[in-house]
Amino acid sequence: MWQAAYGLATRLALPFVLAYFAWRGRREPDYRRHWQERLGRGAVYLDHPIWIHAASVGEVVLATSLVAALVERRPDRSLLVTTMTPTGRAEAIRRFGDQATIAYMPLDTPGATRRFIARIRPSLGIFVETELWPNLIMAANRTGTPLALVNASVSERSAANYARPVIAAALKAMLSCFAFIGAAEPAHADRFESLGAAGGVVAVTGNLKYDQPVNEGRHREARQLRRTWHADQRPVWVAASTHAPEEDELLTVFARLRRRHPTLLLVIVPRHPQRFDDVAGLIEAGDWRLARRSLADSVNEATDIVLVDTLGELPLFYALADVAFVGGSLTPGVGGHNVIEPAAIACPFVTGPHVREWREPLRDLTTAGGAVVAPDAVSLERVLTNWLACPETALRDGRAVRATVERHRGALQRTLEGLAVLLPTDRRTP
Incomplete structure (x- = not known):
């Protein structure tokens, strides 16, 4: 029931969202670019990539050490990094442009997310921090794409809001799609489990923000x-x-x-x-x-x-x-x-x-x-x-x-250990 209502709501909201991008593009021209990607279209020719979603600049910075580790561990596997904002995209290009393909995440409508997953066919989807988009998560889950949530957190206040009946049902359905949730703190792990994450899926990995590479020069x-x-x-x-x-x-x-x-x-x-x-x-x-x-x-x-x-x-x-x-x-x-x-x-x-x-x-x-x-x-x-x-x-x-x-360092290693069983074994394995 909630999926149908949410899907209809996102379809009805789409013209207003695109109008907002057009309006904002008057001052920030980058909002008027790459609209095809926003709609789940555009050419991204990758071979079952590892897909990392980092919403904006902060999440892109946070993903730096993770991207470097994945490149080192799986040089045979292509990487796709998606963002939601022009500044996030620019930062991702600056940091990962020679290591990954950079694109916008599609808007969370049923059609855009379905087209995106069908085009990308990711071997693994990793959401950096608590980025939960129902249509996107469900579209990935329907294709059997394993999903992970890293550096995940949910505040006490947010957990209370999520416990409301309609939201609780949607959240539980989304959390059930994740094969691994790396929580930043024990309290966050407890909250994810209370909100419906499957037993054995949640692990306390620590905060990845502590593991950002420091340029000693x-x-x-x-x-x-x-x-x-x-x-x-x-x-x-x-x-x-x-x-x-x-x-x-x-x-x-x-x-x-x-x-x-x-x-x-x-x-x-x-x-x-x-x-x-x-x-x-x-x-x-x-x-x-x-x-x-x-x-x-x-x-x-x-x-x-x-x-x-x-x-x-x-x-x-x-x-x-x-x-x-x-x-x-x-x-x-x-x-x-x-x-x-x-x-x-x-x-x-x-x-x-x-x-x-x-x-x-x-x-x-x-x-x-x-x-x-x-x-x-x-x-x-x-x-x-x-x-x-x-x-x-x-x-x-x-x-x-x-x-x-x-x-406090060590979250990266624990996160990689949690992702290890989800990583594709070789290029022939989707």
Whole structure:
């Protein structure tokens, strides 16, 4: 019953979704491209690939170590990586373009998902994080495609919502299609089982975010960039993955920090490319001396703020930073962004209070002392002031959070062990 109702709802919604893409494409042209893939069409000629779905940039980054491991273990098997957003697609091409075919996941209508599975004929489907699309999952299940959910999590609040009768039936049907669910925490494993995952399917693998590869040459590259910027003796604050209206608050904090630390350099890395020009305008309206990364503007002693309006460089700037702020966290609605990334590179950081997606990693990182959850911008300023006033403490705290990340590694190996029985044995076996 629910499948028929959901299928009808997605068919009726399709014109509105396509209209939304067309409207959004006025400002972000990439939303108007590759529509055939959105409808489950287009040429993807692969031989029963291992299919990995990573919805957007965060999931693509998370999948990096997994893709590398699968390429190493199964060089005979082609890989397909699907995403849902243009930024996710661009990041996937940048990271995996020479290792995998990159495409959009089809919209979750019965027809699009059926065409997609029929064209791709995957030997294994791996969903990164809790990406549950009913029509797609059912279409894969009907063809006998083994499915896995990795780095899976479900919050207590979400579990309560999923327990409602109609949703519960749909969720149980979807979870029953998975041959392996790798849960990020024991509590998540318990919730998946209570929501209907089959016995023996769920395993606690740990959080893959801790297992992201760290480029040990990144600090050397960052030191060189600081010399190029004439910033060897300047403290650097990186504000990463920012959203509106966070930049307004951060610029106010920056102005106050400048009174104590007049040489402080702020590096702002907005989360979404379509906002680059808006953030540049906001900075210029405050009469700050701005350098834009995309324009290769010169950075020198007179520069106040660097705007990183490029993609894929955030790890470099975490390595360059003395202290960092992780955005999407000062106002409700976003849920925060990757707090393990700065920790893994030994950068002490502060984040706002709205971090529902990251509470569990933050529990251990804040205990280490190199991560702080600030309830508001005033508290954020206080934390940054303390670190900037005592660089030795900032260095010590950065090493402490990196050590915490190192202790939590191992999820990749456990995930691969869970996937091992699902991986095709050779190229002749679909």
